[in-house]
Amino acid sequence: MDGVIGFFEQLGPNIEILGARMPQILEGVQVTVLAAAFGGLLALVISFVFGIAQTVKLGAVRIIARIFVEFFRGTSLVVQLFWLAFVLPQLPYPFGWQLAPLAIGVLALGLNYGAYGAEVVRGSIGSVPKGQYEALSALSLSPVRGMFRVIIPQAWALMIPSLSNLWIQLLKGSAIVSTVLLYDLYFRVEQVRDQTGTWFAFLFALVAYYLVAWVIVIIMNALEVRAKHKIGRGPALSDSLGTLLRPPGGKNVARGAMV
Amino acid sequence: MPENTAPDGATSIGAPHIEFRDVVKRFGDNTVLNDLNFTVAKGERVTLIGPSGSGKTTILRLVMTLEELTGGYIHVGGAPLQYEDQGGKRVRVSDKTRRRTTTQIGMVFQHFNLFPNMTVLENITEAPIHVMGLSKAEAISKAEGLLEKVGMSDKRDFNPSQLSGGQQQRVAIARALAMDPEILLLDEVTSALDPELVGEVLAVLKDIAAETDISMLIVTHEMQFARDVSDRVMMFDQGSIVEEGSPEKIFSDPGHQRTRDFLHAVL
Ligand SMILES: Nc1ncnc2c1ncn2[C@@H]1O[C@H](COP(=O)(O)OP(=O)(O)OP(=O)(O)O)[C@@H](O)[C@H]1O
Ligand SMILES: [Mg+2]
Numbered sequence: 001m002d003g004v005i006g007f008f009e010q011l012g013p014n015i016e017i018l019g020a021r022m023p024q025i026l027e028g029v030q031v032t033v034l035a036a037a038f039g040g041l042l043a044l045v046i047s048f049v050f051g052i053a054q055t056v057k058l059g060a061v062r063i064i065a066r067i068f069v070e071f072f073r074g075t076s077l078v079v080q081l082f083w084l085a086f087v088l089p090q091l092p093y094p095f096g097w098q099l100a101p102l103a104i105g106v107l108a109l110g111l112n113y114g115a116y117g118a119e120v121v122r123g124s125i126g127s128v129p130k131g132q133y134e135a136l137s138a139l140s141l142s143p144v145r146g147m148f149r150v151i152i153p154q155a156w157a158l159m160i161p162s163l164s165n166l167w168i169q170l171l172k173g174s175a176i177v178s179t180v181l182l183y184d185l186y187f188r189v190e191q192v193r194d195q196t197g198t199w200f201a202f203l204f205a206l207v208a209y210y211l212v213a214w215v216i217v218i219i220m221n222a223l224e225v226r227a228k229h230k231i232g233r234g235p236a237l238s239d240s241l242g243t244l245l246r247p248p249g250g251k252n253v254a255r256g257a258m259v
Numbered sequence: 260m261p262e263n264t265a266p267d268g269a270t271s272i273g274a275p276h277i278e279f280r281d282v283v284k285r286f287g288d289n290t291v292l293n294d295l296n297f298t299v300a301k302g303e304r305v306t307l308i309g310p311s312g313s314g315k316t317t318i319l320r321l322v323m324t325l326e327e328l329t330g331g332y333i334h335v336g337g338a339p340l341q342y343e344d345q346g347g348k349r350v351r352v353s354d355k356t357r358r359r360t361t362t363q364i365g366m367v368f369q370h371f372n373l374f375p376n377m378t379v380l381e382n383i384t385e386a387p388i389h390v391m392g393l394s395k396a397e398a399i400s401k402a403e404g405l406l407e408k409v410g411m412s413d414k415r416d417f418n419p420s421q422l423s424g425g426q427q428q429r430v431a432i433a434r435a436l437a438m439d440p441e442i443l444l445l446d447e448v449t450s451a452l453d454p455e456l457v458g459e460v461l462a463v464l465k466d467i468a469a470e471t472d473i474s475m476l477i478v479t480h481e482m483q484f485a486r487d488v489s490d491r492v493m494m495f496d497q498g499s500i501v502e503e504g505s506p507e508k509i510f511s512d513p514g515h516q517r518t519r520d521f522l523h524a525v526l
Contacts (some may be wrong), residue, residue: 134325135372139386139438140362149385153376231375232420 007199013041014196018204021192025208027065028188032104033212035184036171039109040216043170052147063087065118068219072115078176081108085180105184113170117163123150124159157227162219175209181193186210202230213248221246274337276301276442277302277322278459278475283330284317284498291317292498294331299442302472306485306506307496310521315478319444322476323366324357335360335442362390365440371427373419373434378417379406385433391438397435405433409463429463436467442469445477457481464488480525486510500521 016023053065072080084107089098099107126150136146175186185208193201221244228234275298280443284292291314295437299305307315320326321333324341324368332349333340340360342349352360373382383405384398406412409429419427428448435443445464449457461484468475470490479485485506492509494501502515513519 075352131368131370131372132374134323134366134368135374137325138323138361138364139434140358140390141386142389145389150374150376215482222271232418233375255515 004198004199007099010197010200014200017192017195018200025188028185029208029212031183032174032185032209035105035177035182036167036173036216037115038102038106038211039170039174040167041110042106042110043114043117043166044163046110047117047121050114050118051125052152054118054122055125055147057143069115069118073119074109076178077108077112077173080112081105081176081180082097084108101177101180101182104180105174107180109170109174109177113166115175117166119228120159120162120166121137121155124155124162127158128154136182146204153227157224157231157233160220160224160227164217164224167220168215171213171216172209185212196250210248213226217246217248218244219253265289275299275322275435277333277476278301278334278513279318279331280334281331282321282333282411284314284321284326285329290498292321295334295499297493297500297503299474302474302487304468304475304477304492306479306489306492307495307505308479308482308485308492308509308521308525309501310524312497313495315495316446319366319446319476319478322442323444324361324363336363362438363440364444365435365438366432366444366446367428367435367448369451371424371431371451373421373427373431375419376382378416378418379411379422380431382419382430383437386434386508387437402433405436408436408466409433410459423456424452425459428452428460432460432463440473442474442476445479447478447480449479449481482510482522482526494521496521 049070050065053061054069058064062201082102085101089096091097092118119171121241132150132154133146133195136143136225141149174184178184178187178190186205187207189201189208225234225240225244226237229236234240273464278300279297282292282295283290284402295318299321307314307318317326321328322335322340328341330349332342332344338360339352341357342351373379377385380399380402383402384393384395387393387398387401388395401413406415409432411426411429411433414422414426414430419430422430431466432448433464448464449460450518452460461481465484465487467473475488476491477485487504492506493505493514494509495504498518499518502509502513504514508514509518513522
């Protein structure tokens with residue numbers, strides 16, 4: 001209980017310390033946002049490439065994609081991070097790259113969460129009604145054209161809620177990148193902990209991560225509303241601005257509003 | 260309507276437009292079609308009737324190549340569709356050749372299957388532009404003509420979800436016609452519709468039947484419609500033809516007890 005009592009006794013001074021450290025903390029927020037944004041973007045690209053690759057007719061392509069996904073889902077994010085940070089530089093030329101800490105973070109997060117995302121993409125493609133594939137076939141449209149013009153736009157609307165969850169997990173998982181000398185939000189919180197005590201520092205961390213997650217949720221909700229509107233399910237984005245602000249963990253906007 | 264010119268020039272005058280030769284279709288160990296033989300002449304309208312599970316949909320899906328043949332051959336315009344007989348060996352026809360043949364075949368589905376991410380107009384122009392190679396302007400003017408024919412001109416920029424079932428099905432018919440099909444497959448195209456919407460769709464189909472010489476293979480429970488448009492009715496049960504004949508003959512004076520029982524049940 002000391003911690004709790006200390007928390008309240010020290011609240012005033014702690015806030016002052018936090019204020020004094022704000023520039024570094026904001027730098028940390030910036031690094032975390034960059035890692036989550038670029039990591040998320042890389043994960044998205046990987047999700048699509050390896051998700052779609054698992055649905056193509058050519059067996060060899062499917063198998064390679066499958067192996068990639070299994071590998072990055074099956075091995076730990078921390079270990080992948082250490083490989084990129086400490087093993088990769090020791091490889092002989094031209095593989096021995098010493099990457100910048102942020103690049104390592106982005107790569108590891110993108111590869112790891114991209115492997116999970118690939119499963120989401122694959123699943124959503126499989127959830128597009130069979131009748132759509134049959135209509136494409138009856139019109140003699142090529143499988144590639146059908147995939148990009150008809151199947152993916154519908155699958156996109158289905159996959160956004162899951163991708164949104166993955167992106168938030170990626171954000172939370174990004175705290176781990178501080179272990180490869182990336183001065184992210186988590187690293188900065190660790191720094192103030194010495195002076196403010198555990199309770200205060202980690203309570204602040206909770207709030208900070210929550211707020212960043214909220215931004216992600218708003219972006220993804222907007223994308224989902226737009227995607228659903230495009231396939232004729234639900235109102236236009238301009239008519240649903242009010243529902244976008246729901247916090248992370250809340251009921252999913254588009255699904256709640258539409259059915 | 261274009262003349263019947265298969266891309267490979269394989270069409271011979273007088274040859275059946277569709278020919279089923281010893282067709283076998285199994286799903287696992289469920290034999291749905293067993294040694295089925297029949298032909299459809301160029302421009303002929305044939306209606307398939309029969310109890311649920313008798314294989315009517317399967318026949319249409321085989322022609323559209325949505326199902327793989329288990330045995331036998333189907334020829335369309337004289338050309339092998341899924342498999343060909345090469346000196347006694349049954350050889351699979353390549354996907355590319357299959358697609359070339361199926362370009363002549365259009366299908367309208369029970370549940371419309373319009374593309375929900377495209378407008379009515381885009382639904383219709385997509386394949387003419389990207390399969391037939393029409394310019395966008397050509398495809399649009401063609402689509403507009405077809406929309407007028409099916410009475411949907413005022414809805415060209417709507418999303419399918421904004422349309423009633425009957426309207427969606429009329430768009431689906433226009434979409435199929437936009438490919439200038441020589442064969443049209445209609446599988447219970449009105450059974451997903453509210454009763455008051457059935458008439459508008461059947462009226463459109465009757466017009467098309469009257470104005471074109473497209474060969475049609477029709478599955479329907481609308482017996483009056485079958486009577487109006489068909490040249491021939493084939494009664495199926497358990498994957499084989501019980502009897503066939505003119506609609507007058509089959510509906511008024513069926514020769515088999517099974518046909519009488521079936522008609523009694525649906526009429
Ligand atoms: N994809 C499939 N997998 C397994 N069995 C199937 C499949 N499609 C059809 N069948 C079986 O094939 C048989 C014939 O089905 P089909 O749909 O052709 O009948 P139908 O005459 O169209 O019936 P209905 O009037 O009910 O539409 C049925 O026994 C059905 O269970
Ligand atoms: Mg059927």
